[in-house]
Amino acid sequence: MMAVAQPVLPAVSGKLTPNAPLAPLVWFKSGGVAEWLFEPRDLADLQQFLSGLDPAVPVMALGLGSNMIVRDGGVPGVVVRLGKAFAKVTKTADLTLECGGGASGILVSSTARDNGIAGVEFLRSIPGTVGGFVRMNGGAYGGEVKDILVDCDVVLRSGELVTLQNADLGYTYRHSQLPEGAVVVAARFRGRPGEPEAIQAEMDRISASREASQPLRSKTGGSTFKNPDGHKAWELVDKAGCRGLQLGGAQVSEKHTNFLINTGVATSADIEALGEEVRRRVKDNSGVTLEWEIQRVGMFAGAPDQERVGKK
Structure with missing residues (x-):
């Protein structure tokens, strides 16, 4: 469990939850907790909260969590999730x-x-x-x-x-x-x-194409890597022999090689490490350095506090 942020957080009319599990809120279904999860009641609630919040406390917005790896050490500060309002x-x-x-x-x-x-x-x-x-x-x-x-x-x-x-x-x-x-x-x-x-008709065409080519029924995070100039990321990954590659509970999709999958027991560390291994193999095979498209947020599990906040 994370330490409660000091000073005391501002009062809210929405919902403010300490040590809130984020895995259920992201597509990969892995990762740690938010130090605080704030679901504002309305715009005024969000403005008042942020204006009264210690400027040193980090803030991160979370949508559907479809293109995000939440690291296993969790996310420090406040995660803001917008609801029906x-x-x-x-x-x-x-x-x-x-x-x-x-x-x-x-x-x-x-x-x-x-x-x-x-x-x-x-x-x-x-x-x-x-x-x-x-x-x-x-x-x-x-x-x-x-x-x-x-x-x-x-x-x-x-x-x-x-x-x-x-x-x-x-x-x-x-x-x-x-x-x-x-x-x-x-x-x-x-x-x-x-x-x-x-x-x-165009929406139907797009939906059918996506269904046919992407592992939509898996715990995944969408497109993993950006398409480099003049290349398609999935082709580079495939040519590097990474289709189906596994590390722990994480796997490169057999259906679309620019997707990573949580097969059921993957930690976020498994997923991120697999992505880095794919990047290494692609670099060795083609000379191209793939850039992450998926956001990687939060802290690595078990690292000293000063080293736990990772790159996005």
């Missing part, structure tokens, strides 16, 4: 959707379809929330968030609410310059005119 999607202007930071890609894309807004279909295939899409420039099947984002509302670590324009986020491939500790609470996405039937 942040999960609404509405049409606000011509071809524009107002999306809460906790809204799923499925809800965003289906609302777009119902309002005749095309260009957002790719979000149907990304198992995450709007906050994560904005932070990571989420993309798939030819679309990226940078192509549809107008602007977003962000609560900074200080508790201040600011609106950031698309250009403010410095988007590159699967990366943004969103400030550390910031929480995306809303975003505006703009598409193009389309017919609901055609939009649904």
Whole structure:
């Protein structure tokens, strides 16, 4: 169990849980606890909490946990998880959707379809929330968030609410310059005119393609590595002989080699170590250095406190 953060945390109207297990909240179903898990009741609750929180306490936002390894030593500070109050999607202007930071890609894309807004279909295939899409420039099947984002509302670590324009986020491939500790609470996405039937057909095509090619029924974390320039990560992994490679309870998917799987008993250390072994073999085989796409957060189990916070 982690030590309780000092000083005492601010009062909240939402839910604040100490030593909260994170494994049930992430797709890999592995990893340690959050020192504190905060599920704010509403925007004001989140702002008040962050403004009153000791600035030295780290803050991390958690969506659906689909593209994340939570290390076995857990996550220090506060993990913020947005609930139903942040999960609404509405049409606000011509071809524009107002999306809460906790809204799923499925809800965003289906609302777009119902309002005749095309260009957002790719979000149907990304198992995450709007906050994560904005932070990571989420993309798939030819679309990226940078192509549809107008602007977003962000609560900074200080508790201040600011609106950031698309250009403010410095988007590159699967990366943004969103400030550390910031929480995306809303975003505006703009598409193009389309017919609901055609939009649904494209969503069906994407869903079928994903079902056929990805190990969706496994405990996995989505695409493990970024596609290097001029290469596909899965092909590099396959050519390096890593299809089906196992380490402890972790395995490289037989179905899609850019996916790692928890076969049932894997620790987060198993999964991350397997990923590093894949990176080593790919480098030896092709000379290409794969970069992690999956976020790796928190602390390694058993390391001294000053060494326990790892890289993301």
